[in-house]
Amino acid sequence: MLKIAIPNKGSLSEEARALISEAGYNCKRYSRELKVTDVANQVEFIFLRPRDIAVYVQSGIIDLGITGRDLAMDSESEVDELLPLGFGRSSFCYAVPEESLLTPEGFKGKRIATSYPGIVSRDLKNRNIDAKIIKLDGAIEISINLGVADAIADVVQTGRTMVEAGLRISGEPIMVSEGILATRKGRGDNLTAPEQVFIERLKGIVVAREYVMVEYDVPGDVLETACAVTPGIEAPTVAPLRREGWFAVKAMARKKELNSIMDRLAEVGAKGIIVTDIRTCRL
Ligand SMILES: Nc1ncnc2c1ncn2[C@@H]1O[C@H](COP(=O)(O)OP(=O)(O)OP(=O)(O)O)[C@@H](O)[C@H]1O
Ligand SMILES: O=P(O)(O)OC[C@H]1O[C@H](OP(=O)(O)OP(=O)(O)O)[C@H](O)[C@@H]1O
Ligand SMILES: [Mg+2]
Secondary structure, eight states: OOOOOEEETTHHHHHHHHHHHTTTTOOOOOOSSSSETTTTTEEEEEEEEEHHHHHHOHHHHHSSEEEEHHHHTTTTTOOEEEEEEEEEOEEEEEEETTTTTOGGGGGTTEEEEEEEHHHHHHHHHHOOOOOOEESSSSOGGGTTTSOOOOOOEEEEEHHHHHHHHHHEEEEEEEEEOOEEEEEEOOOOTTHHHHHHHHHHHHHHHHHHHHHEEEEEEGGGHHHHHHHOOOOOOOOOOOEEOTTEEEEEEEEEEEGGGHHHHHHHHHTTTOOOEEEEOOOOOOO
C-alpha cells in the first residue's frame, strides 16, 4: 500500500489535508490518529511532525511526503522535490535589531538564534563566517530582546512578527520556501502507477489554483487583438455568436494577471467578460 506522510500540525497541516481531500483521497482524522487508511485508493496516510517527514522519506519507509522546502533542506535529507504545492510560502531571512547596522558579512563571532541550524550553518559556511548558532524551538524573534542572540534567522511571511519584535531583515533572503511533495532522492523517474496518479491529481489542483477561465464576447474586427490578450494555454476557443460579426472567446488566464487582462479586454471592446475559478485541470 502506498504510504504518504502529512504534517500533523503547524502551518502546512491544514492546507495539505485540504489538498489531498480535494484530490479525492480520504485522509480525515477524527481525533489524534497517527494513520488513516484510504481503503478505496489503497493509500495509508501517516501524520508526522513536518520537520521529520523528509527523514522518513529519505529512508524509504514513506513513499511520498508533504513538507516545507526549508524543513527538508534543514534536515539535510536526500530527497527530491516532485511538486511545489503553492501554500506555506515564506522566505528564510536573517534579522537584526532595527537600529543595528549589522549585515550577514559582519556576523563573525556573533550569536545567531534559529530553529533551522542546518540551513544557517550551511549559509555561514558558504560565506566563510565563523558565528555561534543558538538552536531554539520557536518564538525566535524575541531571543535578541531577551539577550541570548545578536541576530536571528527565521521564517518570514508577512514580516509582522519581525516588525513587532523591533527587528529588520538583514541581507537577501537565504532561501524561499513553500510546501512541497517529496520523495527519496533519485526515485523521481521510477514512480509506481498509484504514485503517479496521486501526483497528477495534486498537480491538477495546484495548477488550477493559479488560473481562471475568462469568457467574453467581441466584435470580429478586434478578435485578433483580444485573443492576443488571452492566448490561453494552447489557443483560445473561438465560437461565432448568433449575432452577425460577433464571437465568443474562452481561454485560461493566470489569476495574478486577471485584472490587467480584464482592463485590456474592456479597452479593445469586449463585452460580457465573465471569470470563473477552475477546480482542477489536466493540461
Ligand atoms: N507564518 C507562516 N506562513 C507561511 N508559512 C509558514 C509560516 N510559518 C511557518 N511556515 C512554513 O511552515 C513550515 C514549518 O512548519 P512547522 O509546523 O514546523 O512550523 P510552524 O508552522 O511554525 O508550527 P509550530 O510553530 O506551531 O510548530 C515551514 O515550511 C515554514 O516555511
Ligand atoms: O512573517 P509573519 O507573517 O509574521 O510569519 C512568520 C512567523 O510565523 C511563524 O511563527 P509561529 O507563529 O509558527 O511561531 P513559532 O515562532 O513559535 O514557530 C514563523 O516562525 C515566524 O515567526
Ligand atoms: Mg512556528
